Amino acid sequence: MDYxxxxxxxxxxxxxxxxxxxYYTGVQAITDTFTIIKNWGVVLQGFALGLGAVNLFRVHGxxxxxxxxxxxxxxxxxxxxxxxxxxxxxxxxxxxxxGPTYSWxxxxxxxxxxxxxxxxxxxxxxxxxxxxLRARNFEAGLLFITAILVILGNTPxxxxxxxxxxxxxEWIFGPIVSGAYRGVRIGIGIGAVILGIRTLLGMETGYLGxx
Amino acid sequence: MSVWEKLTAVPREVVMTLVVLxxxxxAIRPLGLPILTGDMSRAWYNTVEQLPEGSVVLxxxxxxxxxxxxxxxxxxxxxxxxxxxxxxxxxxATALEGTMMYPLIMEEVKPExxxxxxxxxxxxxxxxxxGEQTAMAGVLGDLKSLVSTDYQGTPISQLPLLENINGADDxxxxxxxxxxxxxxxxxxxxxxxxxxxxxxxxxxxxxxTSIKPYYDSGQLLGLMDGIKGAADLEFLTGHPGDxxxxxxxxxxxxxxxxxxxAIGNISFWMTRKTKEEES
Numbered sequence: 001m002d003y004x005x006x007x008x009x010x011x012x013x014x015x016x017x018x019x020x021x022x023y024y025t026g027v028q029a030i031t032d033t034f035t036i037i038k039n040w041g042v043v044l045q046g047f048a049l050g051l052g053a054v055n056l057f058r059v060h061g062x063x064x065x066x067x068x069x070x071x072x073x074x075x076x077x078x079x080x081x082x083x084x085x086x087x088x089x090x091x092x093x094x095x096x097x098x099g100p101t102y103s104w105x106x107x108x109x110x111x112x113x114x115x116x117x118x119x120x121x122x123x124x125x126x127x128x129x130x131x132x133l134r135a136r137n138f139e140a141g142l143l144f145i146t147a148i149l150v151i152l153g154n155t156p157x158x159x160x161x162x163x164x165x166x167x168x169x170e171w172i173f174g175p176i177v178s179g180a181y182r183g184v185r186i187g188i189g190i191g192a193v194i195l196g197i198r199t200l201l202g203m204e205t206g207y208l209g210x211x
Numbered sequence: 212m213s214v215w216e217k218l219t220a221v222p223r224e225v226v227m228t229l230v231v232l233x234x235x236x237x238a239i240r241p242l243g244l245p246i247l248t249g250d251m252s253r254a255w256y257n258t259v260e261q262l263p264e265g266s267v268v269l270x271x272x273x274x275x276x277x278x279x280x281x282x283x284x285x286x287x288x289x290x291x292x293x294x295x296x297x298x299x300x301x302x303x304a305t306a307l308e309g310t311m312m313y314p315l316i317m318e319e320v321k322p323e324x325x326x327x328x329x330x331x332x333x334x335x336x337x338x339x340x341x342g343e344q345t346a347m348a349g350v351l352g353d354l355k356s357l358v359s360t361d362y363q364g365t366p367i368s369q370l371p372l373l374e375n376i377n378g379a380d381d382x383x384x385x386x387x388x389x390x391x392x393x394x395x396x397x398x399x400x401x402x403x404x405x406x407x408x409x410x411x412x413x414x415x416x417x418x419x420t421s422i423k424p425y426y427d428s429g430q431l432l433g434l435m436d437g438i439k440g441a442a443d444l445e446f447l448t449g450h451p452g453d454x455x456x457x458x459x460x461x462x463x464x465x466x467x468x469x470x471x472x473a474i475g476n477i478s479f480w481m482t483r484k485t486k487e488e489e490s
Contacts, residue, residue: 023405031352034352035349035352035353035356036356038345038348038349038352038357039349039353039356039357041342041345041349042340042341042342042345042346042349042357044342045341045342045345045346046341046342048341049307049341097310097311098310098314098362098363103311103314106276106311107311107315110276111276111279111311111315112276113276114275114276114277114279114308115276115277115279115280117277118277118278118280118281119280122230122234122464123226123227123230123231125468126226126227126230126464126467126468126471127223127226127227129468129471129472130221130226130468130471130472130474130475131475133472133475133476134475134476134479135476135480136479144476147472148469148472151465151468151469152469154416154439154461154465155461155462155465155466155469156244156245156246156247156439156442156458156459156461156462157242157244157462157466158462159247160244160245160247163247166247166249170249170250173419173420173423174427177420177423178423178424178427181420181421181423181424182424182427182428185424
């Protein structure tokens with residue numbers, strides 16, 4: 001018996017069956033059991049965060065000690081330094097992330113950086129639209145027209161001039177986009193059901209880190 | 212190199228500099244363009260308006276610093292409306308950084324000052340709950356077995372608002388704003404599919420295409436799509452903020468994008484035509 005393989009598969013099967021029974025039967029004893037399991041899940045996820053932090057130290061600590069050329073080990077050092085600073089500041093005040101120093105660190109450094117990272121997408125999207133959005137053939141032409149209509153409807157100035165742009169955008173988002181995406185979602189849903197059944201039966205072991 | 216060929220290859224630096232200018236000019240001199248509200252945001256607004264006073268809403272702050280510029284203004288407008296309606300708010304975060312977004316939002320909303328709301332009686336913040344869908348299932352299934360204190364460490368037995376709240380049955384509405392696709396869909400599975408709860412969603416504009424089918428099917432009663440949805444809600448609630456200001460910036464930058472798309476296409480076709488004629 002391969003305990004490394006069989007034990008997680010058995011746990012998955014038991015938990016999965018309880019989840020399915022809870023959904024379909026609604027028997028109180030099963031619901032109560034599943035509530036406990038869900039709470040365990042939340043606690044486990046909390047621990048996973050801690051484990052993730054430990055893993056960050058392991059991976060980036062190795063990169064720093066090896067100092068390979070082109071490995072950007074200085075960034076690894078900076079990551080670990082900031083990780084330590086945030087943890088120490090949070091724990092030392094006893095107020096965690098609600099302390100004034102921690103809030104200042106977050107609001108003055110991390111928040112603007114995070115917002116900037118996301119906002120910088122605007123520049124690349126503008127340049128990307130200019131370089132890529134070209135009506136080279138029929139299919140690209142269709143994409144081009146749709147994109148132009150969506151931009152016209154999404155940009156406040158154009159519907160202000162002609163409200164029809166806004167309604168065209170709404171129509172594209174309705175029957176065209178939702179219709180197509182619903183088909184995709186149904187496909188994904190069927191796939192998820194099959195994956196769930198395979199996982200329950202122990203035929204899917206990818207989540208164990210093996211093929 | 213012909214003029215058309217040059218126009219097909221405008222340097223990245225030039226495009227980006229013009230985008231910067233298109234952002235700065237309306238920020239300095241706003242145009243104050245009219246807001247044409249979308250049906251998704253109107254549906255959000257109307258759903259909240261129809262709730263009876265004192266109804267309890269479960270609200271998930273599912274975004275962090277990256278999503279704040281898009282979702283923060285909408286969150287502020289949503290809270291203004293909810294406090295104005297005297298709704299009770301149970302706030303949680305499925306995003307780790309949600310705990311840092313909460314004080315930023317509350318600094319703007321000022322529930323005590325503006326609406327006479329009392330923490331613990333009219334609203335509570337449970338903090339970050341790990342696990343995304345597991346967290347949602349836990350909160351909706353049996354809140355008190357999952358959470359023993361609020362974010363400040365106050366036992367929930369000392370919070371009058373939570374006295375009679377045990378799970379999904381006690382929430383009149385579930386609402387979320389998130390940058391994560393898994394969270395956006397997770398709430399549909401956990402709140403709507405499992406408990407048939409009225410559900411409002413909010414996401415980044417780029418996620419709208421993937422989330423809107425849930426709105427069309429009635430699983431989401433309203434959808435706030437990024438900064439546009441936030442501007443709509445600010446307008447509808449009568450609390451103009453950053454999103455309405457951003458509308459002018461959006462107009463300028465997107466018009467510039469359209470101009471560049473036009474330049475790119477005209478120059479592309481003219482270059483192709485010239486080459487065909489030459490050959």
